[in-house]
Amino acid sequence: LTKCFLLQVVNILLHYIKKMFDVKSKILDFHHPHQLLEGLDGLNLELSGHPESLEQLLVDCTDTLKYGVKTGHPRFFNQLSSGLDVVGLAGAWLTATANTNTFTYEIAPVFTIMETILPKKMYGIIGWGETEADGIFAPGGSISNLYGILVARYKQYPEIKRQVMTALPCCVLFVSEQVSINFCHHQGHIPFCVTASTGSAVFGALDPLQDIADICEAHRLWMHVDAAWGGGLLSSGNHSHKLSGIERANSATWNPHKLMGVPLQCSAILIREKGLLEACNEMHAAYLFQPDKLYNVDFDTGDKTIQCGRHVDVFKLWLMWKAKGTCGFEAQINRHMELAKYFCKVLKKKDNFKLVFDAEPEFTNVCFWYFPPRLKHIPEGFERDQELQKVNARARLIEKGTAMISYQPCGDKVNFFRMVFSNPATRRADVDYLIDAIERLGKDL
Amino acid sequence: LTKCFLLQVVNILLHYIKKMFDVKSKILDFHHPHQLLEGLDGLNLELSGHPESLEQLLVDCTDTLKYGVKTGHPRFFNQLSSGLDVVGLAGAWLTATANTNTFTYEIAPVFTIMETILPKKMYGIIGWGETEADGIFAPGGSISNLYGILVARYKQYPEIKRQVMTALPCCVLFVSEQVSINFCHHQGHIPFCVTASTGSAVFGALDPLQDIADICEAHRLWMHVDAAWGGGLLSSGNHSHKLSGIERANSATWNPHKLMGVPLQCSAILIREKGLLEACNEMHAAYLFQPDKLYNVDFDTGDKTIQCGRHVDVFKLWLMWKAKGTCGFEAQINRHMELAKYFCKVLKKKDNFKLVFDAEPEFTNVCFWYFPPRLKHIPEGFERDQELQKVNARARLIEKGTAMISYQPCGDKVNFFRMVFSNPATRRADVDYLIDAIERLGKDL
Numbered sequence: 001l002t003k004c005f006l007l008q009v010v011n012i013l014l015h016y017i018k019k020m021f022d023v024k025s026k027i028l029d030f031h032h033p034h035q036l037l038e039g040l041d042g043l044n045l046e047l048s049g050h051p052e053s054l055e056q057l058l059v060d061c062t063d064t065l066k067y068g069v070k071t072g073h074p075r076f077f078n079q080l081s082s083g084l085d086v087v088g089l090a091g092a093w094l095t096a097t098a099n100t101n102t103f104t105y106e107i108a109p110v111f112t113i114m115e116t117i118l119p120k121k122m123y124g125i126i127g128w129g130e131t132e133a134d135g136i137f138a139p140g141g142s143i144s145n146l147y148g149i150l151v152a153r154y155k156q157y158p159e160i161k162r163q164v165m166t167a168l169p170c171c172v173l174f175v176s177e178q179v180s181i182n183f184c185h186h187q188g189h190i191p192f193c194v195t196a197s198t199g200s201a202v203f204g205a206l207d208p209l210q211d212i213a214d215i216c217e218a219h220r221l222w223m224h225v226d227a228a229w230g231g232g233l234l235s236s237g238n239h240s241h242k243l244s245g246i247e248r249a250n251s252a253t254w255n256p257h258k259l260m261g262v263p264l265q266c267s268a269i270l271i272r273e274k275g276l277l278e279a280c281n282e283m284h285a286a287y288l289f290q291p292d293k294l295y296n297v298d299f300d301t302g303d304k305t306i307q308c309g310r311h312v313d314v315f316k317l318w319l320m321w322k323a324k325g326t327c328g329f330e331a332q333i334n335r336h337m338e339l340a341k342y343f344c345k346v347l348k349k350k351d352n353f354k355l356v357f358d359a360e361p362e363f364t365n366v367c368f369w370y371f372p373p374r375l376k377h378i379p380e381g382f383e384r385d386q387e388l389q390k391v392n393a394r395a396r397l398i399e400k401g402t403a404m405i406s407y408q409p410c411g412d413k414v415n416f417f418r419m420v421f422s423n424p425a426t427r428r429a430d431v432d433y434l435i436d437a438i439e440r441l442g443k444d445l
Numbered sequence: 446l447t448k449c450f451l452l453q454v455v456n457i458l459l460h461y462i463k464k465m466f467d468v469k470s471k472i473l474d475f476h477h478p479h480q481l482l483e484g485l486d487g488l489n490l491e492l493s494g495h496p497e498s499l500e501q502l503l504v505d506c507t508d509t510l511k512y513g514v515k516t517g518h519p520r521f522f523n524q525l526s527s528g529l530d531v532v533g534l535a536g537a538w539l540t541a542t543a544n545t546n547t548f549t550y551e552i553a554p555v556f557t558i559m560e561t562i563l564p565k566k567m568y569g570i571i572g573w574g575e576t577e578a579d580g581i582f583a584p585g586g587s588i589s590n591l592y593g594i595l596v597a598r599y600k601q602y603p604e605i606k607r608q609v610m611t612a613l614p615c616c617v618l619f620v621s622e623q624v625s626i627n628f629c630h631h632q633g634h635i636p637f638c639v640t641a642s643t644g645s646a647v648f649g650a651l652d653p654l655q656d657i658a659d660i661c662e663a664h665r666l667w668m669h670v671d672a673a674w675g676g677g678l679l680s681s682g683n684h685s686h687k688l689s690g691i692e693r694a695n696s697a698t699w700n701p702h703k704l705m706g707v708p709l710q711c712s713a714i715l716i717r718e719k720g721l722l723e724a725c726n727e728m729h730a731a732y733l734f735q736p737d738k739l740y741n742v743d744f745d746t747g748d749k750t751i752q753c754g755r756h757v758d759v760f761k762l763w764l765m766w767k768a769k770g771t772c773g774f775e776a777q778i779n780r781h782m783e784l785a786k787y788f789c790k791v792l793k794k795k796d797n798f799k800l801v802f803d804a805e806p807e808f809t810n811v812c813f814w815y816f817p818p819r820l821k822h823i824p825e826g827f828e829r830d831q832e833l834q835k836v837n838a839r840a841r842l843i844e845k846g847t848a849m850i851s852y853q854p855c856g857d858k859v860n861f862f863r864m865v866f867s868n869p870a871t872r873r874a875d876v877d878y879l880i881d882a883i884e885r886l887g888k889d890l
Contacts, residue, residue, distance in 0.1 A: 002531045009535040010455050013542045033744045036558045051770035069552050071545050084544050086447045090454040092541035097458045099708045100516050107514050113481045139584035142752045202732045263544045265756045287647045287853040294840040299478045307587045311710045325496035395739040408732040
């Protein structure tokens, strides 16, 4: 019965995958929240509290996928994480079946070993050498960054573990676009860390890491690099120079679930000085981390985290790395960059599109405006911006369900599209389609 | 090719599941970390950097499972999370295939709706009424508790969002076994929150929630209940009274991946006052949470969290609830409690076992010592404790791989076993087997 039920579910999933990769299928069948809540066409998300038959569960699985978004569709450009790597998916299915937790070697011997191998591979690529650093997988880039900052603070103020927070001076963390560090000292605030970003979410902007590293060295500050998005570029010989200076950082966040296309979630926090992560976060819970175990307890990772238990996120990445090799990731990332260049080139030739930045893209983000015919005759300036802000061609794309792309205002720039390449299924024809579709659906807006 | 590869992987997984449920198979084939690192019998965890064939990947999948721990085996008693619910597993496979993120309705319409339905169901069971509270799924109990405490602090000091931390008074959080609240005021420290625990990890101890609620009301303190482990008892009419008082809490953590047997990870943080979670954590990232979307953006949950993106943990629980109904969870939990009672009864009859607490178990944790024959003649006291601490019968169980159970010292109590029932596959015969095995393997220790 178990086998039969699971095979039927797999059948539904395989059918979904096949359809998802078919460019002619819709990415989504859009409905409003109240429609899904109220139920439609047999779909009922409410829980009655009574047991349902296995047949009904299969229908529910089909419906859940039917009303969802096909994030692996070749024309899904909406997020930094997109695409569906089949080997990565197999890894996720296996992980779910193993149903264990990464906190001790005892209950996850293979996965905890892999969690030493992959960070080593990653900080080797960063350029920290291969033997002395540390790293774990955390639930997403924000938590990875949090780990980086906790360790930075602990390094400067180890007494934080024993004393209350107010015993510390007012600690200041610098992020992109900051005031000067000397001014801050004058105010009695003590800087302890600078976080640099490589690959901002909207523009894909890359901070000048060498300059930041110089400042951090001069002021003895911890340097954390948020390379959640940018980290993937390190796999490419052609593009890794854009992160030059990351080898001087003290810690880095790198999300393989973004540019490298590993299924969600897969985010690494890498710390250059081995031992700090544990010293900062350890609680020595005697019921989990008994020192008198029968094996070398160095592989019990739970004390490195504030989480204790952690989902196994490493296996998907391990299996994909086996399948692709380092060169496979490189080829994939080079292809994304080539598509970004191609997309820019096409847009530049069209007079109803305008790039937010004219320069050749440093990353796979390409930001642009679309001008419907009625706006072409309004001169640049406040009035045109007001109108442009309202041109929501994206909404029509979503309603049609044939392509999905992000848009947003940013700073003084009114609503613009953000195209981004991270989906391995995307081809030039899909890019051409997107431009046509925006023109077609937006011309009377 | 995709279909063929995935079906072969599924075949490996189904074979594993079948073996796992077979009580005669080993739970683990124990090896030391250095053995797995060095590689054995064809197993090679290191990444060469070169692409491997799909056939090799299938071998890798088989090996990964072979050297892992079968956490769903009927005699795996090692963790609060154990067992493998097949419907939950199907849910996890579907979630992996959908490969999306819970932060916006836009890219996860069905899952974000489910993330309103399930918390509502859960806080309904807690007794907060069904319309006004709030909740999300977080990566594990520790992060859920963190959310509870962040919201508690925000409620008392909303200025934390704009001012630096040192602008606040020295805030104090009370956890179990604390000094008095008045004393703390004398010291100039301001209490803001009490966290109560229902189901401590080792003993399964339940804090007196009504008394704590009285104190919190009198002192106007936020009451957070960590019911990560204990929450499951609420599903049972026979046992929910043990959490009486939780209906007076301001926030609660409840992990369906523990007592309710949902595959890892599935942890909810429930907040009684709607709106606080968002007010506390929102950052208004314009590139994700555009207010001019074409749908009601109340379902974009990303601004409720410090994480932004979150793994979809809700679907497994939703599907299991559909399959079992509320009564199915109730029956499962009653069975765990009955097994705990049975286990105690059997141990009491044996003179080479001793319970750490003689009373009937309040929860499914049962802590006990085993005395090998040579210790039976040493009188109770320091010398016997010294010897008992060294009796590591558990190590032998792990080496044999036929059962897995946790052990630890706690406070003044030397190493003892912690039996715990949360694995739906466990039967009385497995309990009997465990006792026999400890006697057999431990008699000459």
